[in-house]
Amino acid sequence: MENLNYKEEIEKATSEVILENLRIKYLGRKGIINKLFEEIKTLPKEKRREKGQKINEIKKEIETLIDRKKSELKKTQKKEFFDSTLPGKTYPKGSLHPLTYVIEEIVNIFQKIGFIRVSYPEVEWEYFSFEALNMPKGHPARDDFETFFIEAKEHQKFGKMILSPHTSSGQNREMQRVKPPIRMINIAKTYRPNWDATHTPMFHQFEGLCINKYINITHLKGTIDYFVKEFFGKERTIRLRPAHFQFTEPSFEIDVSCGICLGKGEFGGKKCRVCKSGWLELAGAGMVHPNVLKMGGIDPKVYTGWAFGFGPERCMMMREEMKIDDIRILYSGDIRFLEQF
Amino acid sequence: MNIKITYHWLLDFLETDTLPFEIQKYLSLAGPSIERVEKVKNDYVFDIEIISNRIDTASAFGITQEAVAILPFFGKKAKLKSNPFEEYKFSKIIKEQKEDDYKLNISIKENNLCSRFSAIILDDVKIGPSPSFIQERLKAAGIKIINNVVDISNYLMLTLGQPTHIFDFDKIANSDGKSTTMIMRQSKKEEKIITLDEKEVNLPGEDIVIEDGRGRLIDLCGIMGGLNSCVSNNTKRIILFVQTYNKQKIRKTVMTTGIRTLAATYFEKGLDEERVEATLVFGVFLLKQYASAKIASKLYDIYPHPYQKKKIVTTFFFFEKIMGIKIPKKTIIQILNSLGFETKVYDEKIEVFIPHFRKYDINIPEDLVEEVARIYGYNNLPNNFPPPAQVLQPEEFEKIFKVSSKIKYFLKHLGLNEVINYSMISKKMIEKWGLKEKDHLKIKNSISKEIEYLRISLLPSLYKNIKDNEGKKEALKFFEIAKVYLPKENDLPKEEYRLGIALNTDFFDLKGVLEALLLELNIESFPLPKIIKKENVFLTEIPLLSLIEKAKLLPKFKPINPFATIKLDKTFELKKDLTFQKIKEKALKSPYLDKIEVISLFKNKLTLRFYYSAKERNLTEEEAKRELEKV
Secondary structure (H helix, E strand, C coil): CCCCCHHHHHHHCCCHHHHHHHHHHHHCCCCHHHHHHHHHCCCCHHHHHHHHHHHHHHHHHHHHHHHHHHHHHHHHHHHCCCCCCCCCCCCCCCECCHHHHHHHHHHHHHHCCCCEEECCCCEEEHHHHCHHHCCCCCCHHHHHCCCEEECCCCECCCECEEECCCCCHHHHHHHHHCCCCEEEEEEEEEECCCCECCECCEEEEEEEEEEECCCCHHHHHHHHHHHHHHHHCCCCCEEEEEECCCCEEEEEEEEEECCCCCCCCEECCEECCCCCCCEEEEEEEEEECHHHHHHCCCCCCCCEEEEEEECHHHHHHCCCCCCCCCHHHHHCCCHHHHCCC | CEEEEEHHHHHCCEEECCCHHHHHHHHHHHCCEEEEEEEECCEEEEEEECCCCCHHHCCHHHHHHHHHHHHHHHCCCEEECCCHHHHCCHHHCHHHCCCCCCEEEEEECCCCCEEEEEEEEEECCCCCCCCHHHHHHHHHHCCCCCCHHHHHHHHHHHHHCCCCEEEEHHHHECCCCCEEEEEEEECCCCCEEEECCCCEEECCCCCEEEECCCCCEEEECCCEEEHHHCCCCCCCCEEEEEEEECHHHHHHHHHHHCCCCHHHHHHCCCCCCCHHHHHHHHHHHHHHHHHCCEECCCCEEECCCCCCCCEEEEEHHHHHHHHCCCCCHHHHHHHHHHCCCEEEEECCEEEEECCHHHCCCCCCHHHHHHHHHHHHCHHHCCCCCCCCCCCCCCHHHHHHHHHHHHHHHHHHHCCCEECCCCCEECHHHHHHCCCCHHHCCEECCCCCHHHCEECCCCHHHHHHHHHHHECCECCCEEEEEEEEEEEECCEEEEEEEEEEEEECCCHHHHHHHHHHHHHHCCCCCCCCCCCEEECCEEEEEEEHHHHHHHCCCCCCCCCCCCCCCEEEEEEEECECCECHHHHHHHHCCCCCEEEEEEEEEECCEEEEEEEECCCCCCCCHHHHHHHHHCC
């Protein structure tokens, strides 16, 4: 009993947990003190009382020492510095390709007004990319869509196998799949043989197609204006300018008002350096050419429709956050680019 | 195609109160886009983008015709001062013809080469500088100044939209000095001509050329003249040469020889034959005035199929149907007339006669709607939503897009980085990956060895992603969802969406990602995809459809067990015939086992925690221990 060194042990304790363990060690149900009380039973009767008193004294002493130490520890603990400005626990942060967010945003915007997203072949027959879009063989308009050709046997009816240079090849495919009403958007990878700071051989396009009875130009304007306001902001507006595409008639070039000068072409009394004239080119569009409807098995006397084609990359780079001066970085797979998003 | 003309050049034909910058604004909205206006001396230069099917607008007069229709709709005054098509008729020079002085022996070998052939010989030409207004305008247009004769030829093109050519008559004259032979034919393959710019061109064959009757080529028609017949400082007699050619042939020659001149850009679009007359007569006027030329031959004009005015019949309702608003009949008629279309109205019907300068681009009623709508102003049309219509997304598309989005966000939150790679890869990548080149579709006209074959697996690209990024970041974890292109016999390839994952940490990292993903998609019983190790990279690839088929919105609900769960830990020494899999299989034989957790692995000592419970009562510790004994 004399060799118990509880005093020292309690004095050395540095935390409440250690103190608690000491309490259990000495005062617990199976603790040292209880053991000592058990041992009393083995002593002769006359010695029991004296011994019992002594153990009780030690017990009280331990209790007092532990209590004192506890409040001592509490005091010193309060003074310990707690730095709440340290960063929180680190969670993994991955990233999605910025185009994934842009495409998702576009799809959501169009889904809200009842357009469905479809997907059609990227490796296509010439027929769907050209003939079905009112661009017969040898037509110069085909030059506007420089095309990759695949080494493969030509199809008797549909011609050569190509990588589709635009998403418009999905127009005829959609018309073959369903009869009007048609309301689709088709966002896909497209391919053209250009590779420099402003072109990549693979890029994305996003096609809208709306066909029904009595669809007219105001519906095209309304839809694109809605998209522009949702995607770029309420203050933006669109304008249509005349253009020529083989697969639409009438055809338009669609401009969106510049986000910096808001279509004025001037900013702080100076020429706007972003847009020069107040407007940025956004898309090509038009009313579906009657020949295209016919080739899709739709009677142009009964139905009319519109179509447009945008570049998601361009839409993305027209946003304030994404001033990219070399588009090739999108497909470089560089982690320093990817992990930012 | 862009052309440059000046404000004052327009004012030769246009009477207006519109300022240059207003012209830019209004024309760009309703007609050709004027991309830039630049002040040069006392004039303004317009840089104009010509709409590809509107080659008729590619001249000072062409733009004037547009302005006359467009500007009044913006409240501006605009009238035609003079119309060269009416002013410069052959009748103006017909009396000056000299039948006997000089002669052309023209022979056109095939009738699909040239839809109109006109020419005239002029004598007493004095070569010198052209007048300053022509020089200044051409300089503004970006055209090199040569001499009065050549400058006038270029000036005609930009004023009226019809290219011309001028030969030195004497250089190609027959031995009598009074006549020259011109045989228009198709070139033979490998035939040679030295063009004006002193370059020898090896002709691909079937190009339109002119031969002088002695086997010498003197003109690569529509593209560039021959050096042997060009105007020089000593030129006395010239042939003013105004033609319209078969546009497909010109285009083919441009594409195969790579020689693209401004003239060729006009001809390959297909020119209006009626323009030839005004251009030749105006040319004679200019050459007389500024090069003291005199007419020295008869007027040659071979024009087998003159334009028969075509008409389109439609209804007023058709305009409303496409434009979406009803505009007054008289406005429709006014617009069409201002653009040079004559109209006849029968009640609700309208007959529209197409002027010669629009004969190639106006073919169907929709073309007329475009004319009316653009001049009326697209900005004056309201913005409407299409009337509601129910359209259902095919289930397969819906699932693909929904599940891939879920997968993408989940992997992102696990700390992976999405990458989008090119669908095309190099032969080197294929071989390095142990795949066969012949199993891939090959691009015939690729622009780089890097992108020659269409991927049949995402892994070569993902492996390359890791390798390319080594040193930039320690732990690299990429994924991609994209199509692969699996070739099929005599058909388009099968385009299959795949999910590919690659990382450079360790095997269990990738395995953990896959297990977590299956859990996230609520997929039960899915064979764990094969994990490939290549050097320090771990990769896997799964057909997306196999995940989509099994993915569920919600997992199966299990009632909460109110009875006690007994947790027991046990340590095993792993060896070949005692793997975790084996332990798990054995343990699962117990009807009371809920799950097993790995607590620790030290060397080959594996500590597992087993959770036991019964569904109808409290399991005792003894019972659980007995279950564990069996393992």
